[in-house]
Amino acid sequence: MVDKKKSQHMNFAHEAIPILFNTQYPGFMQYLERDRTKFLEFWWKHIGDQLDKSLCKSPMGLNFQIKVLDDKRKIILITLPTPEQVGEAYFLACVKLPEKRIPFVKIPYTRVISLYKSEDDAGQPCTRMAYITPQARIVPIGIGPEPDVELFISEVRKILKI
Numbered sequence: 001m002v003d004k005k006k007s008q009h010m011n012f013a014h015e016a017i018p019i020l021f022n023t024q025y026p027g028f029m030q031y032l033e034r035d036r037t038k039f040l041e042f043w044w045k046h047i048g049d050q051l052d053k054s055l056c057k058s059p060m061g062l063n064f065q066i067k068v069l070d071d072k073r074k075i076i077l078i079t080l081p082t083p084e085q086v087g088e089a090y091f092l093a094c095v096k097l098p099e100k101r102i103p104f105v106k107i108p109y110t111r112v113i114s115l116y117k118s119e120d121d122a123g124q125p126c127t128r129m130a131y132i133t134p135q136a137r138i139v140p141i142g143i144g145p146e147p148d149v150e151l152f153i154s155e156v157r158k159i160l161k162i
Contacts, residue, residue, distance in 0.1 A: 021110055075095050116128055
């Protein structure tokens with residue numbers, strides 16, 4: 001699960017958390033609600049323990065909040081330590097949507113969207129947004145807003161039409 005060429009920050013934000021959230025939603029929420037930030041810090045440290053120390057940094061700034069939209073929809077907003085490299089995330093929106101089923105098929109009801117540090121074609125700093133699949137694939141959405149919680153949540157709601 002850990003890519004030894006990527007930073008602790010990238011492994012945590014674009015692999016560990018999306019895989020855990022998308023594949024083990026009930027357990028993810030149970031531990032997050034019970035252990036709070038300690039749950040996130042456990043995974044941050046676990047990732048770091050598998051990497052060269054030069055790829056690691058403090059979890060200072062790692063936090064979360066749960067925004068309940070209604071009975072069946074909520075956004076778990078994870079704030080990450082300040083990104084230093086292109087590709088590192090500012091925020092993750094882990095979104096639980098209502099479960100839908102059609103005969104013999106369960107439609108995925110979780111989504112993870114990232115706002116991450118990037119550069120435009122001219123090499124100028126910018127942000128980008130992407131879906132992170134349950135297999136930790138990054139699917140670009142486009143240019144993102146400034147790294148502000150409310151702007152990010154607003155964009156996530158537009159993208160998911162919620």
